[in-house]
Every structure is written in structure tokens, then in C-alpha cells.
Amino acid sequence: MDFKGSDTxxxxxxxxxxxxxxxxxxKIVIVGGFGVGKTTMVGSVSEITPLTxxxxxxxxxxxxxxxxxxxxxxxxxVAMDFGRISITDQLVLYLFGTPGQQRFWFLWNGLxxxxxxxxxxxxxxxxxxxxxxxxxxxxxxxxFVVAVNSFPDAPRYDLEELRTALxxxxxxxxxxxxVRRRASSRDVLMTLxxxxxxxxxxxxxx
Amino acid sequence: MTPPQRQRRDPTPESPPPQEGEGKVRNPERxxxxxxxxxxxxxLDLVTxxxxxxxxxxxxxxxxxxxxxxxxxxxxxxxxxxxYLHLPFSAxxxxxxxxLTAELVQARAPIxxxxxxxxxxxxxxxxxxxxx
Numbered sequence: 001m002d003f004k005g006s007d008t009x010x011x012x013x014x015x016x017x018x019x020x021x022x023x024x025x026x027k028i029v030i031v032g033g034f035g036v037g038k039t040t041m042v043g044s045v046s047e048i049t050p051l052t053x054x055x056x057x058x059x060x061x062x063x064x065x066x067x068x069x070x071x072x073x074x075x076x077x078v079a080m081d082f083g084r085i086s087i088t089d090q091l092v093l094y095l096f097g098t099p100g101q102q103r104f105w106f107l108w109n110g111l112x113x114x115x116x117x118x119x120x121x122x123x124x125x126x127x128x129x130x131x132x133x134x135x136x137x138x139x140x141x142x143x144f145v146v147a148v149n150s151f152p153d154a155p156r157y158d159l160e161e162l163r164t165a166l167x168x169x170x171x172x173x174x175x176x177x178x179v180r181r182r183a184s185s186r187d188v189l190m191t192l193x194x195x196x197x198x199x200x201x202x203x204x205x206x
Numbered sequence: 207m208t209p210p211q212r213q214r215r216d217p218t219p220e221s222p223p224p225q226e227g228e229g230k231v232r233n234p235e236r237x238x239x240x241x242x243x244x245x246x247x248x249x250l251d252l253v254t255x256x257x258x259x260x261x262x263x264x265x266x267x268x269x270x271x272x273x274x275x276x277x278x279x280x281x282x283x284x285x286x287x288x289x290y291l292h293l294p295f296s297a298x299x300x301x302x303x304x305x306l307t308a309e310l311v312q313a314r315a316p317i318x319x320x321x322x323x324x325x326x327x328x329x330x331x332x333x334x335x336x337x338x
Contacts, residue, residue: 091317193335
């Protein structure tokens with residue numbers, strides 16, 4: 001289809017358009033510390049070049065210390081990269097990667113609430129940056145799997161050792177991955193789907 | 207070498223009590239509520255699919271509205287519209303609410319996690335991922 005005026009607002013390329021039969025979409029969120037590979041993972045499985053969406057939030061109530069004693073609220077922009085996978089003619093899956101400061105992710109209305117599940121991407125060089133997000137996902141009852149992005153110079157731990165360190169219950173999948181590889185990123189998503197499926201089977205999803 | 211050990215924030219993560227400070231950070235933005243396909247009211251989500259109802263924007267449409275209407279000649283998620291229009295998600299709510307009220311676009315509600323996620327949906331996703 002030809003877009004009138006598409007020279008002013010660039011839209012999706014013709015091959016990136018969804019069919020008219022697309023009825024509904026679901027989302028998965030990929031979380032982890034800065035530089036852990038979230039955007040790389042989105043890009044490796046997405047059928048479109050990853051896009052960026054933004055939300056503007058004020059710092060009021062976030063618990064940020066205002067060193068200058070100013071009473072005015074400061075707007076903070078939170079940006080997320082996302083990609084897309086067409087599952088069928090009717091169903092589309094979106095993957096959202098959440099860079100930036102972790103506390104802001106949870107201000108984003110409906111980002112986690114409606115998500116089918118989450119992938120917590122961890123870097124063994126900075127394992128502790130994933131602790132906070134795991135706690136928040138648990139609090140909200142968002143099911144997640146843990147994927148260890150294997151960086152060449154990162155310390156290598158046995159997965160069971162990491163499971164203990166991350167205090168994961170035995171049912172939560174944990175795996176190694178190389179998010180630069182599409183097959184590896186896909187395997188992580190498959191593991192999440194199988195996990196969600198097992199939760200649906202046992203009815204333990206809250 | 208031993209990895210650092212996580213301390214759990216809450217022993218009962220399923221229904222945490224609202225915490226001072228933490229509790230206040232939720233929901234700073236207004237939730238936009240739009241009519242779903244069955245006349246049900248649904249929240250506008252990042253992955254709500256938006257489709258223009260007519261091929262061409264009406265002459266009365268504002269430039270912003272017209273740009274959006276052209277973008278969603280084929281279904282497009284709110285997130286994608288936000289990215290192409292360089293508008294924050296909350297601004298999309300304002301714009302889309304106008305267009306939904308004027309019946310210039312249709313919103314297709316997203317699939318959200320429920321107490322019991324539909325297994326056939328998860329199976330469809332797995333089949334789709336396998337083809338990647």
C-alpha cells in the first residue's frame with residue numbers, strides 16, 4: 001500500500017507491515033542491567049529493525065534525592081527498544097527491552113502487568129544488578145526465566161551455583177545463552193514459553 | 207569463586223503489602239480507557255493494535271491525526287506508532303482517544319497475562335518461534 005505523505009513521517013517499510021488479519025498482540029519483557037545485551041537479544045529475533053518508544057515521567061515519588069532543594073518536578077524520559085515477531089496471520093508477539101535505570105521500568109503502566117512473562121538477562125560479572133528486578137517481578141507475580149548471557153571474559157559459574165546465588169526456586173528455568181545468535185535467543189524465548197505452559201498446566205500461575 | 211548472593215525482598219512475593227515510598231511510585235500516569243472490539247472497555251496498551259477505519263484521513267483531521275491515520279492503514283501497535291511519530295506513550299493515549307471517539311480508528315485489544323494463560327495461545331507462540 002502506498003502512503004500519502006510518507007515522506008514526512010517515515011512509517012514501516014512495505015515488507016514490515018502487518019497483515020490486516022492481525023487480530024491481537026502479546027508482549028514479553030526482557031530485563032537486565034545496563035549493557036547486558038537486552039537490545040541485542042531483541043534485535044537478533046525481531047523481524048523488524050528494533051524501534052524505540054518513550055515515556056516521560058516525573059521524579060516525584062520515585063525517591064530521587066533532590067540535592068538542590070528545588071521543589072519543581074523533573075521530567076525523566078524512559079526509552080525502550082522493542083522488536084516484533086509475527087506468530088501467525090492473526091497473532092503478533094512483541095519483545096520489549098528495558099534499558100536505563102531499573103526503578104523506572106516499573107513506573108511504566110501495563111508494561112509488566114500485561115506481559116506474558118519476562119526474561120531476566122544476567123551478566124555474571126555484575127550479577128547483583130539483576131537482584132532488584134527479580135524481586136520486583138516476584139512481587140508482581142510476573143513469571144520469568146533467567147538467561148545468562150555468556151561474555152567471553154565473564155566468570156563462569158555452574159548454573160546450579162547461580163540458581164542458589166539468585167535464590168531461584170527449582171521450577172524457574174535458568175540457562176546460558178549468546179544473545180547475538182538468533183537460535184540462542186529463540187531458545188531462551190522457547191524456554192519461557194514452555195515454562196508458562198507448565199504453569200498453565202499446573203494452574204500455579206497467579 | 208562464589209557468586210554474590212541475592213537476598214529476597216519479601217518472603218511472600220505473591221501479595222506484597224504496599225511499601226512506603228515504593229507503593230507511591232506506581233501509576234503516575236493516567237490510564238487511558240478505550241472501547242474494545244466488543245464494546246468492552248479496554249486499557250490502551252503498548253501492544254494494542256490500531257487500524258484506520260478509512261483509507262484516507264478526513265479533511266477535518268489535524269496533521270498529527272492524519273499522520274497517525276496514514277501510519278495505521280495496516281494494523282500497527284501503539285508502541286510502533288509512538289516510535290514512528292516520536293511521541294511518548296502517554297501522548298499516544300491522548301491522540302488515540304480522540305481518534306477512537308471519532309471512530310476513525312479501531313483498536314484490537316492485546317492478549318494479556320491472566321490467572322490461567324490460554325495454553326493454545328502459548329502453543330501457537332512456540333510453533334511460531336520454532337519457525338524463526
